[in-house]
Amino acid sequence: MKRETLTIVGIGYVGLPLACLCGEKGYRTFGISKDKKKVALINQGVSPIKGDARLQQWVSQKSFTAVTGFESVKSSDIVIICVPTPIDEHYNPDLEPVESACKMIAKYMKRGQLIIMESTVNPGVCEEVIIPILEKGSGLTAGKDFYLAHCPERINPGDAYWNVRNIPRCVGGLNKKSLSWAVRFYRSIISGTIRPMKSLKEAEATKIIENSFRDINIAFVNELAKSFEVLGIDLLDVIEGSKTKPFAFMAHYPSCGVGGHCIPVDPYYLIERARKSGFDHKFLKLAREINNSMPRYAVDRLMKALNEIKKPIKGTSIGVLGLAYKADVDDLRESPAVEIVSILKEEGAKVEIFDPYFPKRSTAPSLEEMLRKVDAVILATDHREFKEMNLLNFKKAQIKVVVDGKNCLDSITIAKMGILYRGIGK
Numbered sequence: 001m002k003r004e005t006l007t008i009v010g011i012g013y014v015g016l017p018l019a020c021l022c023g024e025k026g027y028r029t030f031g032i033s034k035d036k037k038k039v040a041l042i043n044q045g046v047s048p049i050k051g052d053a054r055l056q057q058w059v060s061q062k063s064f065t066a067v068t069g070f071e072s073v074k075s076s077d078i079v080i081i082c083v084p085t086p087i088d089e090h091y092n093p094d095l096e097p098v099e100s101a102c103k104m105i106a107k108y109m110k111r112g113q114l115i116i117m118e119s120t121v122n123p124g125v126c127e128e129v130i131i132p133i134l135e136k137g138s139g140l141t142a143g144k145d146f147y148l149a150h151c152p153e154r155i156n157p158g159d160a161y162w163n164v165r166n167i168p169r170c171v172g173g174l175n176k177k178s179l180s181w182a183v184r185f186y187r188s189i190i191s192g193t194i195r196p197m198k199s200l201k202e203a204e205a206t207k208i209i210e211n212s213f214r215d216i217n218i219a220f221v222n223e224l225a226k227s228f229e230v231l232g233i234d235l236l237d238v239i240e241g242s243k244t245k246p247f248a249f250m251a252h253y254p255s256c257g258v259g260g261h262c263i264p265v266d267p268y269y270l271i272e273r274a275r276k277s278g279f280d281h282k283f284l285k286l287a288r289e290i291n292n293s294m295p296r297y298a299v300d301r302l303m304k305a306l307n308e309i310k311k312p313i314k315g316t317s318i319g320v321l322g323l324a325y326k327a328d329v330d331d332l333r334e335s336p337a338v339e340i341v342s343i344l345k346e347e348g349a350k351v352e353i354f355d356p357y358f359p360k361r362s363t364a365p366s367l368e369e370m371l372r373k374v375d376a377v378i379l380a381t382d383h384r385e386f387k388e389m390n391l392l393n394f395k396k397a398q399i400k401v402v403v404d405g406k407n408c409l410d411s412i413t414i415a416k417m418g419i420l421y422r423g424i425g426k
């Protein structure tokens with residue numbers, strides 16, 4: 001069989017491991033990024049994504065070629081779109097990266113290709129946005145001259161078990177040939193089940209509901225954290241109890257907020273598209289509102305604890321442990337920690353920051369040195385370095401309040417040292 005050529009448009013958290021995998025599986029693979037430095041690094045075998053040793057090892061095998069231009073689209077059998085799908089400052093979906101990538105692809109498209117969309121989008125984007133741009137720019141007709149499929153990526157960066165090789169996938173196609181080609185392609189690279197969907201729209205909807213499901217359930221426990229604070233109930237203990245029911249309960253955990261490029265973003269794509277068609281997603285909007293309120297809640301917990309020891313937030317030095325949106329990654333997108341820093345500054349606190357993944361944004365070179373400068377801390381990211389820290393360092397640095405935004409520290413040990421401990425829900 002002829003060795004197929006692939007172009008992957010966008011080589012970030014999603015496109016980079018996919019490009020490594022396709023290259024490894026024998027496809028002649030090109031990965032496009034607009035960033036020249038990133039392209040040069042990748043071609044030298046260096047991953048631009050820090051802190052992921054497995055990905056670094058994969059990139060060092062140089063199984064694909066990174067490029068800055070779209071010329072490789074011309075010689076490709078399959079083109080896969082992995083560009084960002086963010087929201088703007090008013091929480092509106094921003095499809096600009098998808099639109100501009102499609103315009104560039106259309107310039108180089110030729111008859112007979114399969115275009116696959118992997119970026120997360122609301123139901124309707126493939127048919128309402130992508131097809132018109134590709135048809136207009138190329139003069140070709142979708143379904144006849146070229147094929148289109150959607151296979152939403154589910155990768156969870158930093159996950160030790162689930163990865164691009166083994167996560168099951170759902171695939172929708174514009175027509176029979178689009179679907180069968182895309183399913184065959186994914187079966188050739190992925191060991192997980194490939195589930196064909198009825199249509200592009202159904203495939204688009206799978207990913208949005210997966211992440212909205214997470215968002216809603218997290219909002220539920222975050223609301224319980226606030227309620228149980230008033231009622232004097234330890235939510236974490238309650239969740240451990242509820243978890244013993246062997247069916248129909250799924251544990252979710254409260255925290256100082258929901259971050260990343262997916263969960264706090266994707267529901268807005270559905271909310272907005274449904275609104276345009278006259279449907280109001282009250283439940284999804286409320287979940288977003290509750291989760292967006294959690295950084296403020298964490299700071300309020302801190303302020304109340306400081307009040308107990310007669311310290312105003314204004315002028316007090318507060319240390320923020322972690323900036324990344326989740327543990328052991330160098331990703332700041334939609335991070336609640338960033339929001340916590342700005343709320344603390346608005347309140348007049350003197351803010352110190354330490355995140356081992358962001359040395360340039362940290363105000364001290366080490367955790368110990370940062371602790372020496374502050375009176376209280378908010379842990380905003382459960383990096384391993386924080387979870388495994390020697391808690392005596394809090395005492396040595398004379399820390400008076402610890403707000404544990406991820407409930408990952410030993411509350412009893414901290415309290416025994418005479419430090420006020422506040423978790424989220426405990």
Ligand SMILES: NC(=O)c1ccc[n+]([C@@H]2O[C@H](COP(=O)([O-])OP(=O)(O)OC[C@H]3O[C@@H](n4cnc5c(N)ncnc54)[C@H](O)[C@@H]3O)[C@@H](O)[C@H]2O)c1
Nearest residue numbers: 010011012013014082083084085097100101119120153155
């Ligand atoms: N990060 C995750 O954990 C994750 C998981 C599953 C799905 N997704 C979805 O996958 C998509 C990509 O996310 P990501 O995290 O990889 O984003 P990213 O920002 O890490 O990477 C996007 C890449 O696209 C490139 N790019 C941006 N605009 C472009 C354009 N117009 N033309 C060509 N390249 C362009 C960027 O340079 C970058 O290399 C999003 O829709 C996201 O929702 C992300």
